[in-house]
Amino acid sequence: MPQSPTNGRYSSVAVALHWLVAIGIGYNLWQGLGFDSLEAAHPDRLRAAVDLHKSIGITVIGLVAMRVLWKIGHPAPAPLPGLKGWERGLSTGVHHTLYLLMAVVPLAGWLHDSAWKGAASHPMQLYGQIPWFRLPLFGALTDAGKDWWHDKLGAAHTLTAYVLIGLLVLHVAGALKHQFLDGQAQFRRMWFGK
Numbered sequence: 001m002p003q004s005p006t007n008g009r010y011s012s013v014a015v016a017l018h019w020l021v022a023i024g025i026g027y028n029l030w031q032g033l034g035f036d037s038l039e040a041a042h043p044d045r046l047r048a049a050v051d052l053h054k055s056i057g058i059t060v061i062g063l064v065a066m067r068v069l070w071k072i073g074h075p076a077p078a079p080l081p082g083l084k085g086w087e088r089g090l091s092t093g094v095h096h097t098l099y100l101l102m103a104v105v106p107l108a109g110w111l112h113d114s115a116w117k118g119a120a121s122h123p124m125q126l127y128g129q130i131p132w133f134r135l136p137l138f139g140a141l142t143d144a145g146k147d148w149w150h151d152k153l154g155a156a157h158t159l160t161a162y163v164l165i166g167l168l169v170l171h172v173a174g175a176l177k178h179q180f181l182d183g184q185a186q187f188r189r190m191w192f193g194k
């Protein structure tokens with residue numbers, strides 16, 4: 001893959017998109033994992049929480065699309081000097097799988113919601129303001145058919161979210177190791193500056 005000729009840092013746009021996506025995904029993971037306890041403690045607040053979850057998830061899809069398009073014209077800087085072969089291989093593998101999952105997890109959520117038999121009577125609105133659409137794939141199905149897809153896609157959304165959590169643990173552990181154990185300027189690469 002071509003390397004950026006710059007100063008060992010990601011471009012400001014890549015940095016901004018990395019951290020916006022990280023905040024959106026982090027919030028949605030925290031919120032999604034809390035839906036069951038929210039339903040038990042405050043069932044009246046669940047609807048609004050799920051609506052916010054969907055709005056943030058759709059926003060993440062847009063930001064990830066921008067991130068991928070930006071990456072095509074702006075390759076990553078050369079890897080940190082001193083990385084061992086296996087560290088370079090592992091970090092590249094984790095980065096590629098993260099790119100895949102940061103698109104697949106919200107897309108599975110959107111498909112899951114689009115297959116909901118209540119979708120037609122509960123139109124979607126981003127942040128309660130902007131009318132938004134479901135993916136038009138399930139309209140012709142019976143309610144039983146919609147239920148089947150809703151369940152399967154919900155399971156896919158949950159499963160991929162758990163795999164994403166596992167990869168994020170590896171990703172953050174790698175970043176902390178390079179910064180603090182190996183004494184490399186790791187965080188500087190993914191932050192603003194000249």
Ligand code: HEM
Nearest residue numbers: 021022025026071076095098099102172175186187189190
């Ligand atoms: C949802 C959360 C996150 C996602 C989806 C994510 C995803 C990614 C991806 C895909 C890259 C590779 C960029 C590229 O080469 O094009 C990357 C790089 C990086 N991330 Fe994250 N990240 C997340 C959270 C974090 C957190 C919490 C930290 C800090 C501990 C972090 C620190 C970094 C650093 C330092 C790099 C640059 C790696 C390098 O040296 O090339 N990320 N991230």
Ligand code: HEM
Nearest residue numbers: 025028029032033035054057058060106109110113158161
């Ligand atoms: C940033 C991306 C997203 C992440 C990290 C995420 C994560 C999660 C997690 C962890 C759960 C809980 C799963 C469980 O315990 O079974 C969940 C549930 C759910 N997600 Fe997402 N999600 C994202 C985007 C979306 C999007 C874009 C939609 C729809 C447009 C969506 C719709 C849902 C729905 C409907 C539920 C089930 C809520 C309920 O129990 O009623 N998610 N999500």
